[in-house]
Amino acid sequence: MSERLKIENLYKVFSSTPDRAMQLLTAGASKDRILAETATVVGLNNVSLSIPSGAIYMIMGLSGSGKSTLARCINRLNEPTAGKILLDGKDLVALNESELREVRRTRISMVFQHFALLPNKTVIENTEFGLKLRGVPAAQRRKRAEEVLAIVGLAKWADHHPHELSGGMRQRVGLARALTTDADVLIMDEAFSALDPLIRTEMQDELLRLQRTLKKTILFITHDFQEALKLGTRIAIMADGQVVREGTPQEIVANPGSDYVAGFTREVDRSRLFDARSIMEQAGTLLVQDDIRIVGNESASAFVLNAAGEAIGVLDSRALLAVGGGADAQQRLSQQFVSVPANAKLVEVARLLKPGLPVAVVEADGVFVGTLNSAHILDCIAGLPSSPPATRPFVSEVAHHA
Amino acid sequence: MLSSEDLAVFPVDQWISQCVEWLGIHFRPMFQAIRWPVEHLLAFSDTVIHAIPFPVMVLLMFLIAYRAASLGVALFSAIALVIIATLGVWDEAMTTLSLITTAIVICMVIGIPVGVWCARSERVWAVMRPILDIMQTTPTFVYLVPVVMLFGVGTVSGEVAVVISACPPLIRFTYLGIRMVETELVEAGQAFGADRRQLLWEIQLPLAIPTILGGLNQTVLTAMVMSVVVAMIGAEGLGLVVLQGLGRMDVGRAAVGGIAIVLLAMMLDRITQNLAQPTPHKRKSLFKRLLNSRQVNA
Numbered sequence: 197m198s199e200r201l202k203i204e205n206l207y208k209v210f211s212s213t214p215d216r217a218m219q220l221l222t223a224g225a226s227k228d229r230i231l232a233e234t235a236t237v238v239g240l241n242n243v244s245l246s247i248p249s250g251a252i253y254m255i256m257g258l259s260g261s262g263k264s265t266l267a268r269c270i271n272r273l274n275e276p277t278a279g280k281i282l283l284d285g286k287d288l289v290a291l292n293e294s295e296l297r298e299v300r301r302t303r304i305s306m307v308f309q310h311f312a313l314l315p316n317k318t319v320i321e322n323t324e325f326g327l328k329l330r331g332v333p334a335a336q337r338r339k340r341a342e343e344v345l346a347i348v349g350l351a352k353w354a355d356h357h358p359h360e361l362s363g364g365m366r367q368r369v370g371l372a373r374a375l376t377t378d379a380d381v382l383i384m385d386e387a388f389s390a391l392d393p394l395i396r397t398e399m400q401d402e403l404l405r406l407q408r409t410l411k412k413t414i415l416f417i418t419h420d421f422q423e424a425l426k427l428g429t430r431i432a433i434m435a436d437g438q439v440v441r442e443g444t445p446q447e448i449v450a451n452p453g454s455d456y457v458a459g460f461t462r463e464v465d466r467s468r469l470f471d472a473r474s475i476m477e478q479a480g481t482l483l484v485q486d487d488i489r490i491v492g493n494e495s496a497s498a499f500v501l502n503a504a505g506e507a508i509g510v511l512d513s514r515a516l517l518a519v520g521g522g523a524d525a526q527q528r529l530s531q532q533f534v535s536v537p538a539n540a541k542l543v544e545v546a547r548l549l550k551p552g553l554p555v556a557v558v559e560a561d562g563v564f565v566g567t568l569n570s571a572h573i574l575d576c577i578a579g580l581p582s583s584p585p586a587t588r589p590f591v592s593e594v595a596h597h598a
Numbered sequence: 599m600l601s602s603e604d605l606a607v608f609p610v611d612q613w614i615s616q617c618v619e620w621l622g623i624h625f626r627p628m629f630q631a632i633r634w635p636v637e638h639l640l641a642f643s644d645t646v647i648h649a650i651p652f653p654v655m656v657l658l659m660f661l662i663a664y665r666a667a668s669l670g671v672a673l674f675s676a677i678a679l680v681i682i683a684t685l686g687v688w689d690e691a692m693t694t695l696s697l698i699t700t701a702i703v704i705c706m707v708i709g710i711p712v713g714v715w716c717a718r719s720e721r722v723w724a725v726m727r728p729i730l731d732i733m734q735t736t737p738t739f740v741y742l743v744p745v746v747m748l749f750g751v752g753t754v755s756g757e758v759a760v761v762i763s764a765c766p767p768l769i770r771f772t773y774l775g776i777r778m779v780e781t782e783l784v785e786a787g788q789a790f791g792a793d794r795r796q797l798l799w800e801i802q803l804p805l806a807i808p809t810i811l812g813g814l815n816q817t818v819l820t821a822m823v824m825s826v827v828v829a830m831i832g833a834e835g836l837g838l839v840v841l842q843g844l845g846r847m848d849v850g851r852a853a854v855g856g857i858a859i860v861l862l863a864m865m866l867d868r869i870t871q872n873l874a875q876p877t878p879h880k881r882k883s884l885f886k887r888l889l890n891s892r893q894v895n896a
Contacts, residue, residue, distance in 0.1 A: 271789055273785050273788060273789060297791045297792075297793060298791070299791075300788070300789060300790060300791035301790065301791030302791075304789075305789070305790065306786070306789040306790075308782055308785070308786060309782075310782055312780075312782040312783050312785070312786035313786075314783060314786075314800075314801065314804075314805070315805070316804045316805065325790060325800075326790040326791070328800070329787075329790050329791050329792050329796055329800070330791065373790075377790065383789075
C-alpha cells in the first residue's frame with residue numbers, strides 16, 4: 197500500500213496570537229501549563245502520522261484528546277498552527293483559498309457526527325450537493341447521485357426530506373453525499389457515534405462492505421475502542437493532543453505499551469480480534485526424507501509435509517524417534533490432527549479444535565505455516581503475556597517461499 | 599451644593615438645528631435623489647391598489663391569505679375588508695395599504711442585504727448595531743422634524759419616515775437568521791468546497807428564511823404603526839382620519855379610523871406571521887388542493 201496522506205509535526209493552538217504558546221510547546225511545556233500561562237488551548241502537539249492509501253485509519257481518543265481537531269485540520273476546517281499535511285506529497289497547509297476549495301471539492305470529503313444534512317433539501321439534493329458546488333450540470337449530477345443512493349440502499353427515499361428519515365438512514369445520506377464527489381480521502385468525524393448501538397453495528401458492517409469495492413482512504417474518528425478495532429486497518433490513539441500509540445489493532449491489543457492504552461485494551465474480546473496466524477508457532481525442519489519434510493517445535497507434535505508443503509500427517513514422539521532411526525515416515529504417520537485456516541479468528545479456531553489432537557495452521561492454498569496449541573489460545577484470549585508475540589515477519593517469509 | 603443650573607448649558611438644540619439646516623441646504627440633491635424612487639414607487643402602488651375594484655380586492659386578499667396562511671385567516675381578511683368598506687374609509691385604507699406595501703418593498707430591498715452584510719462582517723455589525731439601537735429606541739415623533747426639514751411634508755416624506763422606523767427589525771432578524779444557522783451545516787458547506795457566495799445562497803439564506811420572515815412580520819407591524827403617526831406630517835390614509843377626529847374632538851370619526859387600522863393591522867399580521875411558520879399544506883397551491891379534494895370526493 198502506498199502512502200496517501202502524511203502528517204508531519206502538526207501543531208494546533210487555539211489562539212489568534214499563537215507564538216507564545218508555540219514557544220512553550222516546542223520547549224516541552226505541558227498542555228495544562230500553557231493553558232495556565234497563556235490562556236490558550238493546545239489542540240494538537242507535534243502529531244506525525246502516515247496514512248496508507250486504501251486504509252481505514254482510525255483516530256481514537258477520549259473527548260478533548262484532539263482527535264476531531266486533527267481530522268478537521270486535514271481539510272482545514274481548523275487551520276493548523278504549524279506543520280505539514282501532505283496529500284500525495286502536496287502540502288495542504290500551503291494551499292491558497294481557491295486551491296483549498298478545489299481539494300475539498302475533488303479530493304477530500306467528509307461525513308459529520310450529526311449528519312449535517314440540509315433540512316430544506318431533499319435526500320437526492322443533499323446527495324448531489326458536492327457536485328452542485330463544483331458546477332456539474334444538473335442532469336449529470338442527478339444521475340451520479342442516484343447511483344450512489346442506490347449503493348447505500350436509499351434509492352426509494354430520493355425525494356423525501358431528511359427529517360422523514362431515521363438516524364441510520366440520515367447518516368447513509370451523509371455517506372452518500374461524501375461518496376458522490378468521488379473524493380479518494382474520506383474523513384468520518386464520529387460518523388456513527390450519534391446512532392443507536394444496533395444501527396451503529398449495521399452501519400459499521402455497511403462501511404466495511406462498501407470499502408471492499410471503494411478502496412477509499414478513510415480517516416475515521418471515534419471515541420469507541422471497539423469500533424476502532426472492528427473497522428480499523430490501523431489505529432492511532434490520541435491523548436492531550438498527542439499520538440500515544442499507533443499500530444494495527446492486533447499490535448495494540450497484544451502490546452498496549454502504556455497503562456493509558458491498556459485501559460482500553462483490557463476489555464477487548466481477543467478471540468474475535470486475533471487469528472490463528474497471530475499466535476501460532478513456527479515449526480523448524482527436523483528431518484528430510486526423500487521429498488517429504490518433517491517439521492516441529494517444542495510445544496507440538498511433529499508434522500509431516502509433502503513436496504507441496506501440505507501437512508499429510510503427524511508423528512508422535514515415539515514415531516519421530518523411530519523415523520529418526522531410519523524408519524519410513526510414511527509408514528509411521530498418523531492422520532489424527534486438525535487443520536485450521538491461518539486467517540480464522542480464535543473464536544472459530546476454538547470450534548474446530550478436537551481434544552488431544554495436534555493443530556496445524558494452513559494457508560488458504562493448504563500450505564502448512566505453523567502449529568497451535570490450546571494453551572496458547574487460552575493465554576491469548578485471557579490476555580496473558582505468555583502468549584507468543586505476533587510472528588508475522590517470519591511467517592510471511594515462509595508463505596512467500598511457499 | 600452644586601446645582602444643575604450652575605453648569606454651563608450647551609446649546610445642543612441649536613447645533614442640531616443648524617446641522618440639519620446645513621444638510622438641507624448643501625445636500626438637497628442627495629435627498630431629492632432619495633425621494634425620487636420612493637415617490638415613483640409609492641405613486642405606482644397607490645395607482646395599482648386604487649384601481650382594483652372593491653370585490654376584486656376582497657377576493658385577492660382572500661386568496662393571498664389562503665395561500666400564505668390558512669382558510670381562517672383568509673375568511674378573516676375578507677370580512678375585515680368588508681367591515682372597513684362599510685365604515686366608509688375604504689379609500690383611506692387603500693392609501694395606507696399602498697403606503698405599507700411600498701414600505702415593505704423598500705425595507706426588503708435595503709434591510710435584507712444590509713442584514714446579510716452585517717452577518718458576514720463583524721466590523722459592519724459593530725457599526726450597524728448602535729445605529730439600529732438608535733433607530734429603534736428614538737421616539738417616532740422625533741424623526742418627523744428632520745424628515746420634514748430634509749424631505750418636505752406630504753405622503754412621500756411620510757413614507758421615508760415609515761421606512762426608517764420599519765427597516766431595523768428586518769436588518770436584525772436577517773442578521774440573526776444567518777448567524778443562527780448551525781455551525782455544522784456551514785462547515786458541511788465549507789468541507790464540500792463552497793465559496794462564500796455558494797455558502798450564502800445554498801445554506802445560510804435558505805435556512806435563515808423563517809427568521810427573516812419573522813422580521814418581515816415585525817417590519818409590517820412597525821410600518822403600520824408609523825403609517826398612522828406620519829399623518830402628522832401630512833401623509834394621507836387612515837392616520838389622517840384619526841388625526842381629523844382628534845382635531846375636531848370627533849370621537850366617532852377617530853374611532854372609525856382606529857377600528858379600520860386595527861383590522862388592517864391584524865390582517866397583515868396574521869398573513870405575514872404564517873409566512874414565518876411553514877406548514878406542510880402551505881406549499882400546495884389552491885388549485886392543487888381543490889384538485890385533491892375532488893379526487894377524494896370522487
